[in-house]
Amino acid sequence: MSNQSLPLTEAPQIEARIHGEKWTQLPQDLYIPPDALEVYLDAFEGPLDLLLYLIRKHNLDILDIPMAQLTQQYMDYVEHMRVEKLELAADYLLMSAMLIEIKSRMLLPKPTLVAEEDDPRAELVRRLLEYEAIKLAAERLDQMPQVGVDIMVAQAYLDKVSEQKPPQVSLDDLIDAWQNVLKRASHFAHHKVGRAELSVREHMSQIMRQLKGASMLEFTALFDIVNDGIPKLVVCFLAILELAREGLISLTQQGAYSPIYVQLN
Amino acid sequence: MENNQIAQMKAVLEAALLTSAMPLSLDDMSRLFPERIERATLRMLLDELTQDWQQRQPVSMRLVQVASGWRFQASEELVPFLARLSPDRPQRYSRALLETLAIIAYRQPVTRGDIEELRGVAVNPNTIRQLIERDWIDVVGQREVPGRPSLYATTKTFLDDLNLKSLADLPPFESFVQQPEFALGVAQPESQSTLPMDIQE
Amino acid sequence: MENNQIAQMKAVLEAALLTSAMPLSLDDMSRLFPERIERATLRMLLDELTQDWQQRQPVSMRLVQVASGWRFQASEELVPFLARLSPDRPQRYSRALLETLAIIAYRQPVTRGDIEELRGVAVNPNTIRQLIERDWIDVVGQREVPGRPSLYATTKTFLDDLNLKSLADLPPFESFVQQPEFALGVAQPESQSTLPMDIQE
Numbered sequence: 001m002s003n004q005s006l007p008l009t010e011a012p013q014i015e016a017r018i019h020g021e022k023w024t025q026l027p028q029d030l031y032i033p034p035d036a037l038e039v040y041l042d043a044f045e046g047p048l049d050l051l052l053y054l055i056r057k058h059n060l061d062i063l064d065i066p067m068a069q070l071t072q073q074y075m076d077y078v079e080h081m082r083v084e085k086l087e088l089a090a091d092y093l094l095m096s097a098m099l100i101e102i103k104s105r106m107l108l109p110k111p112t113l114v115a116e117e118d119d120p121r122a123e124l125v126r127r128l129l130e131y132e133a134i135k136l137a138a139e140r141l142d143q144m145p146q147v148g149v150d151i152m153v154a155q156a157y158l159d160k161v162s163e164q165k166p167p168q169v170s171l172d173d174l175i176d177a178w179q180n181v182l183k184r185a186s187h188f189a190h191h192k193v194g195r196a197e198l199s200v201r202e203h204m205s206q207i208m209r210q211l212k213g214a215s216m217l218e219f220t221a222l223f224d225i226v227n228d229g230i231p232k233l234v235v236c237f238l239a240i241l242e243l244a245r246e247g248l249i250s251l252t253q254q255g256a257y258s259p260i261y262v263q264l265n
Numbered sequence: 266m267e268n269n270q271i272a273q274m275k276a277v278l279e280a281a282l283l284t285s286a287m288p289l290s291l292d293d294m295s296r297l298f299p300e301r302i303e304r305a306t307l308r309m310l311l312d313e314l315t316q317d318w319q320q321r322q323p324v325s326m327r328l329v330q331v332a333s334g335w336r337f338q339a340s341e342e343l344v345p346f347l348a349r350l351s352p353d354r355p356q357r358y359s360r361a362l363l364e365t366l367a368i369i370a371y372r373q374p375v376t377r378g379d380i381e382e383l384r385g386v387a388v389n390p391n392t393i394r395q396l397i398e399r400d401w402i403d404v405v406g407q408r409e410v411p412g413r414p415s416l417y418a419t420t421k422t423f424l425d426d427l428n429l430k431s432l433a434d435l436p437p438f439e440s441f442v443q444q445p446e447f448a449l450g451v452a453q454p455e456s457q458s459t460l461p462m463d464i465q466e
Numbered sequence: 467m468e469n470n471q472i473a474q475m476k477a478v479l480e481a482a483l484l485t486s487a488m489p490l491s492l493d494d495m496s497r498l499f500p501e502r503i504e505r506a507t508l509r510m511l512l513d514e515l516t517q518d519w520q521q522r523q524p525v526s527m528r529l530v531q532v533a534s535g536w537r538f539q540a541s542e543e544l545v546p547f548l549a550r551l552s553p554d555r556p557q558r559y560s561r562a563l564l565e566t567l568a569i570i571a572y573r574q575p576v577t578r579g580d581i582e583e584l585r586g587v588a589v590n591p592n593t594i595r596q597l598i599e600r601d602w603i604d605v606v607g608q609r610e611v612p613g614r615p616s617l618y619a620t621t622k623t624f625l626d627d628l629n630l631k632s633l634a635d636l637p638p639f640e641s642f643v644q645q646p647e648f649a650l651g652v653a654q655p656e657s658q659s660t661l662p663m664d665i666q667e
Contacts, residue, residue: 046587047559062644091587127586133642134584137572138564140637145542147627152284152548154538156326156526157338158347158485166399167356169363171427175436177363178371185383198371204434205373205418208405247409248374248416265409276526277547280540282529283484284548297547325477326484339481346498347477347485 047095048131050077055128062128063120067103074099098124203239211249211264219251219260274298274311288334311335362392366401370423370435374416375407393417401426475499476511489535489626510535533625533632565595567602571624572639575606575617594618602627
């Protein structure tokens with residue numbers, strides 16, 4: 001897929017041919033109405049991009065750039081930018097300075113023997129050619145088929161749900177979590193949760209479950225007097241008191257010695 | 266329709282169903298073709314596809330209809346093999362979930378508001394849902410305040426899964442208490458235990 | 467191996483490849499089977515699968531090899547049909563992003579500074595972030611200069627997503643350099659190592 005011809009992207013990019021070969025499409029003229037400048041600036045990716053555009057547009061020889069001409073054209077552009085949108089021009093101003101420097105170095109009298117490497121334009125040309133190659137490579141990447149756009153990948157359904165085990169929690173995890181809560185909640189610094197209180201809380205939950213099943217229960221139905229030992233009965237009683245105190249249940253009694261009924265609030 | 270046209274449509278359907286992340290409805294599938302296509306035609310093509318795949322031995326994938334449409338799924342017999350590809354890396358619950366669970370365990374029955382007050386942050390409804398789905402907590406009632414918020418408590422499954430006989434087996438937190446006294450005045454332990462817990466039988 | 471054993475293994479491979487969201491490497495595939503399986507056997511089975519699918523007329527899916535392994539993908543001829551299912555096509559990337567990607571692809575590993583130098587403008591951090599989120603580039607290290615800038619390189623996902631087996635499958639960078647010979651003595655391939663690029667696997 002390597003040697004296809006390189007398609008054009010939108011204006012103002014142009015066919016990348018040099019040395020006499022004509023481009024196939026002429027870009028629009030240099031003049032840009034001021035209100036369109038922002039849009040126009042978006043068309044360039046930076047000073048190198050703009051320079052390349054100017055070189056191609058005016059059919060300049062990139063290997064023998066007429067520095068005076070290019071610099072003048074470039075400065076015209078940058079002046080437009082500077083007037084309209086100063087903050088955009090920073091990278092471009094740097095390039096202006098570089099172009100002027102190259103131009104002035106070329107005006108200096110040349111030594112009799114000039115090594116080609118000493119051409120002040122060499123570095124600029126190298127950068128331009130390299131940037132142009134990157135630009136073309138980028139266009140090429142954009143044209144390559146892409147998963148999700150031009151390539152549809154199989155992703156049929158696999159029922160893995162049954163295979164997945166839920167996370168395990170150890171007692172240590174739970175204790176760590178509880179400690180964290182207590183540490184953060186400063187108003188609980190003096191809070192106490194003892195084993196006994198936990199039994200009470202467990203009974204509170206149990207009693208609420210029982211009451212959920214039956215709308216109303218007789219007080220004595222909440223106790224298993226035959227099987228539960230005294231401590232458990234006490235805990236159960238405390239749980240009922242705590243539930244009543246927290247307003248989660250209500251206790252009713254019609255008269256003295258009549259049955260006490262318990263129901264959820 | 267000509268045979269090669271049918272074959273082409275089946276290939277399009279097959280590729281669409283195999284590459285779609287979601288089941289495809291008949292409406293979805295009719296959008297695959299530029300020309301109008303009858304639902305009856307689509308159903309016929311789907312039937313044929315289903316049979317084509319069933320006839321292969323052994324069956325690798327099945328075309329099935331689910332609530333939102335049709336999809337290919339791996340044959341159940343192969344799932345044990347495919348499961349080896351993604352060994353369940355031990356998942357972990359978030360800290361938020363563990364803290365919520367701890368609060369429900371130690372302070373039950375509690376409302377979401379209670380949990381939020383203790384943690385100082387809003388409780389993600391997902392957290393509660395996850396715990397309910399795991400059957401570790403359930404709703405035991407509503408508190409009689411405006412909005413009648415649900416009261417959550419831990420379940421027997423929670424105790425079973427954590428290998429506890431009762432909540433009383435959870436370590437007590439005397440170590441956070443400056444003066445070890447017991448609010449409800451029962452079952453004083455003989456000594457102050459420090460963390461990690463001392464679980465007594 | 468017996469025939470029905472081979473058929474079973476092919477069905478497992480087929481189902482695994484059709485249901486996996488990512489390409490499967492030979493290592494992945496060998497994990498599908500409880501018993502040890504030779505890579506040569508896997509390759510043979512993959513070849514057979516490839517041919518099985520090619521023989522169907524018309525071809526709906528192709529088994530292809532990309533950088534990180536093997537995957538099934540819809541036959542190119544069917545993509546225009548499948549594209550009708552999702553009319554909102556993914557947006558094209560900006561030139562800035564594509565140029566940055568091209569530089570990273572051809573000059574990796576590179577720092578942001580390198581990219582700025584080559585493009586002559588500052589790199590928008592968003593561009594880098596977008597490429598990282600797409601999992602097309604990642605940080606492979608730091609250059610040992612002041613500030614220890616991150617070095618970026620392309621990922622296997624980048625290659626997978628562009629249907630490439632390796633960076634060597636990218637069009638050679640020289641093909642983009644407009645001047646076959648470099649006047650002014652710059653960028654001679656032998657003298658100037660930076661241009662043209664020479665990507666090795």
